[in-house]
Amino acid sequence: MSLREIRLSTTPTSDAINELRLGDIVYLDGLMYTAREGVYMRALEDKANIPMDLPSQSAANFHCSPAARINDDGSFDMGAVTATASFRFAKWLPEWFDKTGAKIIVGKGGMTSKDYKDYFVPNGAVYLSTVGYGTGALLGRGIEKVEAVHWNEELGLAQAMWVIKCNKMGPFIVASDLNGDCLFERENAKIAKNISKAYEGTKPAVLKRYGETDDRSDELI
Amino acid sequence: MINIDLIQQTAEYLMQKAAIEIPEDYHAGLKRAAEDEENELPSFVLKVMLDNYEVAKEDRCAMCGDTGVPRWFVKLGNEATVEGGMFALEKALRSATAKATNGVPLRPNRVHPLWRTDHNNNVGIGAPEIEYGFEPEGEWIDLITVHKGGLFGTDYRMLFPSDGIQGIKRFYLDSLMAFGKRGLACQPAIIGIGLGGSKDTCMTLGKRASTLRTVGSRNSDPKIAEMEDEFKELGNSIGMGAMGFVGKNMVVDCNIEVGYCHTGGMPMSVHAFCLSSRRAVARIFPDGRVEHRTDPDWFTPYQRRETVEWEPNKELARESS
Ligand code: SF4
Numbered sequence: 001m002s003l004r005e006i007r008l009s010t011t012p013t014s015d016a017i018n019e020l021r022l023g024d025i026v027y028l029d030g031l032m033y034t035a036r037e038g039v040y041m042r043a044l045e046d047k048a049n050i051p052m053d054l055p056s057q058s059a060a061n062f063h064c065s066p067a068a069r070i071n072d073d074g075s076f077d078m079g080a081v082t083a084t085a086s087f088r089f090a091k092w093l094p095e096w097f098d099k100t101g102a103k104i105i106v107g108k109g110g111m112t113s114k115d116y117k118d119y120f121v122p123n124g125a126v127y128l129s130t131v132g133y134g135t136g137a138l139l140g141r142g143i144e145k146v147e148a149v150h151w152n153e154e155l156g157l158a159q160a161m162w163v164i165k166c167n168k169m170g171p172f173i174v175a176s177d178l179n180g181d182c183l184f185e186r187e188n189a190k191i192a193k194n195i196s197k198a199y200e201g202t203k204p205a206v207l208k209r210y211g212e213t214d215d216r217s218d219e220l221i
Numbered sequence: 222m223i224n225i226d227l228i229q230q231t232a233e234y235l236m237q238k239a240a241i242e243i244p245e246d247y248h249a250g251l252k253r254a255a256e257d258e259e260n261e262l263p264s265f266v267l268k269v270m271l272d273n274y275e276v277a278k279e280d281r282c283a284m285c286g287d288t289g290v291p292r293w294f295v296k297l298g299n300e301a302t303v304e305g306g307m308f309a310l311e312k313a314l315r316s317a318t319a320k321a322t323n324g325v326p327l328r329p330n331r332v333h334p335l336w337r338t339d340h341n342n343n344v345g346i347g348a349p350e351i352e353y354g355f356e357p358e359g360e361w362i363d364l365i366t367v368h369k370g371g372l373f374g375t376d377y378r379m380l381f382p383s384d385g386i387q388g389i390k391r392f393y394l395d396s397l398m399a400f401g402k403r404g405l406a407c408q409p410a411i412i413g414i415g416l417g418g419s420k421d422t423c424m425t426l427g428k429r430a431s432t433l434r435t436v437g438s439r440n441s442d443p444k445i446a447e448m449e450d451e452f453k454e455l456g457n458s459i460g461m462g463a464m465g466f467v468g469k470n471m472v473v474d475c476n477i478e479v480g481y482c483h484t485g486g487m488p489m490s491v492h493a494f495c496l497s498s499r500r501a502v503a504r505i506f507p508d509g510r511v512e513h514r515t516d517p518d519w520f521t522p523y524q525r526r527e528t529v530e531w532e533p534n535k536e537l538a539r540e541s542s
Pocket residue numbers: 082083133134135285286287288289369370371372406407495496497
């Protein structure tokens with residue numbers, strides 16, 4: 001089996017989303033916005049009006065803050081863009097899907113299959129992971145233009161809502177599908193079979209800790 | 222006397238170089254990993270990582286959008302003096318950090334822990350960290366900047382002598398398992414292990430083991446060097462690779478540093494220097510010469526000295542014997 005490569009619009013049809021399989025390599029075209037805890041709190045908890053027309057302008061939410069600068073003349077320079085770990089944002093997602101009609105969540109590390117089944121699938125949405133994570137220079141090449149930055153005054157550069165125009169931006173990996181299956185959990189399960197071999201002969205620490213799990217096939221997110 | 226403007230200028234350049242250019246030793250280590258990886262998904266991921274370094278260099282942009290938390294390690298030869306003194310030096314390093322943040326650009330990652338205040342320049346209370354070391358001879362100053370990223374991949378635990386090597390291995394594996402899943406540690410990583418010291422120095426030793434030693438370097442204690450080889454292999458035998466996919470490359474190298482600790486304890490820390498293993502080094506001389514390199518060469522025999530007296534000649538003789 002070799003990896004499939006797919007071009008996907010950031011305002012995708014439901015057929016296009018339905019086509020995606022775990023492990024597919026995706027490149028994005030169209031507008032994508034960044035939103036993480038700052039934007040979620042402002043839009044969902046403080047009920048501020050989202051300064052974009054969603055999802056008609058974009059159905060793709062990037063968990064990211066870019067290495068960027070706003071110049072004195074108001075123009076932007078964006079260098080590298082790298083995703084941040086998504087599991088921390090799960091609690092805002094149901095409401096976010098409702099409000100924005102997002103179909104693609106792009107980030108680092110994915111979420112749990114429970115999140116996918118509970119929030120993603122009912123909204124016809126999937127999760128795309130950046131590749132290797134620290135590959136922001138490469139992703140930067142897929143940015144045709146920085147369209148706008150919103151809420152920069154209120155949230156600061158790192159938490160602001162950046163709107164970028166993607167042109168074959170990628171690669172990304174499909175990490176969830178419309179069954180709610182999770183690529184990372186699939187891989188974890190395969191690795192789990194081998195763990196006891198690596199641990200052979202090691203022994204637990206003499207002083208215990210109040211721990212939440214000792215099962216190494218568990219995840220901590 | 223070392224010129225203060227030259228220090229600031231060099232520091233600005235180092236900030237940029239660290240953010241953009243992957244050090245050769247890590248790069249070579251990752252290439253070996255890419256050649257040796259047999260599984261399809263992690264192979265693809267490793268290839269993308271290698272491509273990314275090329276793009277960063279070509280486009281002169283940061284290799285990773287998360288540009289980490291810039292910090293400084295400064296080493297001075299015993300005879301070194303800085304124009305304006307150490308106060309001027311610290312000011313120069315803080316200015317260089319702020320300037321490069323807006324120049325490259327880097328991400329303004331540093332915020333107040335409670336109020337989340339962001340000065341948009343990576344400078345704030347205690348930021349960037351500036352740590353010092355000294356060598357018994359020399360008129361030079363070494364500036365080392367490290368831009369370590371990663372909220373994941375670090376842990377500390379107080380172990381005890383009865384835990385032994387098997388206990389150390391267990392905690393090492395636990396750290397890799399905890400943070401390697403889903404690739405949260407952005408592996409393959411340089412894993413640094415600190416053993417001994419007090420709680421704070423144990424963390425410092427591990428951090429320095431991961432950030433101030435190169436891939437392929439070995440501890441000068443042959444038995445610890447053997448452990449480093451063994452631990453590297455152990456980490457790669459879990460079956461977890463890049464992004465936490467089934468694979469065989471989790472650890473590019475494992476570096477261990479030790480410090481004397483309380484007789485009853487054996488504290489241990491684990492650190493992961495991610496695929497953006499960013500560091501840059503320059504030695505500045507009073508005559509204006511600047512020598513650039515990527516190996517911090519921090520752990521000299523003097524830094525690992527064991528007793529009160531320091532006899533460099535004896536140390537050299539022992540090394541060459
Ligand atoms: S851990 Fe390293 S490679 Fe990963 S996002 Fe952070 S800085 Fe980038």
